[in-house]
Amino acid sequence: MRIAFLGLGRMGSGMATRLAQSGDHTLTVWNRTADKAQRFTELGASIAKDPIEAVRDAEVVITSLLDDQSVEALFHEGSEVLKALPPTAIHLCVTTISPDCANRLQDLHAANGSRYVSGPVIGRPDASAAGKLVQFLAGDTSAIKVVSPICHAFAEQVMPLSVRDAGVANSQKLCINFFVASLIEVMGECFTLGEKLGVPRQNLAFFLDKSLPLPGLKVYVERLFKRETDSTTGFTMTAGRKDLGLMLRAAAAVDCDIDIATIIAEKMDIAISQGMQNLDWSATQEITRQRAGLLN
Known part of the structure; x- marks a missing residue:
């Protein structure tokens, strides 16, 4: 064609x-x-x-x-x-x-x-x-x-x-991206809490990797474990923030609270204000670490 x-x-x-x-x-x-x-x-x-x-x-x-x-x-x-x-x-x-x-x-x-x-x-x-x-x-x-x-x-x-409505395909995409963003946030918090409590990061990485079947999700376990924030082959913070905005507006239109999306969007705004706009969207873990007093 x-x-x-x-x-x-x-x-x-x-x-x-x-x-x-x-x-x-x-x-x-x-x-x-x-x-x-x-x-x-x-x-x-x-x-x-x-x-x-x-x-x-x-x-x-x-x-x-x-x-x-x-x-x-x-x-x-x-x-x-x-x-x-x-x-x-x-x-x-x-x-x-x-x-x-x-x-x-x-x-x-x-x-x-x-x-x-x-x-x-x-x-x-x-x-x-x-x-x-x-x-x-x-x-x-x-x-x-x-x-x-x-x-x-x-x-x-x-x-x-x-x-019938073409927009349902986009709604489905937003729901899935919401799940992935939420999973990244929870894993980032898990790694940070474990580090504060003295739990070896590799132990948490092993468990999280075994818990997730999809290769695309396992990528984020490794990224978060190693704190790899390069976005060359990934999804930038700016692009992720755009998607979070779409999720929040779509949810508001149907009167459905998605509280964790608000938290993630706030962390992305902070990351962008610190010059992280071109890093991978999983770099929100760095904001979680900052708040926990882990500055390196």
Whole structure:
């Protein structure tokens, strides 16, 4: 198929690379910072000078951007990008956006004659590059049937949801990210309490590692145990804080308290104020340690 891929950040570049390497599609890429797109010429992809050029002949447009604002800056009523979409084209958004934004995009495309699918993914950038993501799909049923085979290039599990509202896929992603963030927070507190009580960190790491079956969760046991805060292959504090904001707003909209999310968001704000914005989001453990008087 003719695919336009918009957004080549840490997650997007891995997904776009997998699509290019599959050899099954004609791929055009675009990124706000043009130099990130240059290497895709070596993979046989075309580089568009702007998103309008990228989508003009596309059957499927995939957006991997930052947030609600970055997606809706391209796709809104009367936008040139929306006008450039061919009839019946499909917009697959893999960005972590709010459920409300997803539903707005669904309505926008329905009115335009195009189709929309929310396809948020679970996994870190290394899983994206390895094609090991988990993905949820919700939105236009006919479009989901079209994009599902495409998604297997970068996701080992593709889960269509039998719901009408596209935003449910984003709600599911937020619930899972809430669980992961909460688990990181609890493990960080566990390591800190153990250290204060004289418990060897390696003993706690052994127990936590044996308690968690998923490799993606075991990564955080090792990171927290070793206090590895580099985010080169992970999720930055800034990105994590954005997701916490989405979780808290979604919960408030349905009158559901998620108290631990408030605690994590507060620690992330402190971490960012201390210059940790580009560290892995699990570096909130360092704030827990500071509060406990562990300053090294």
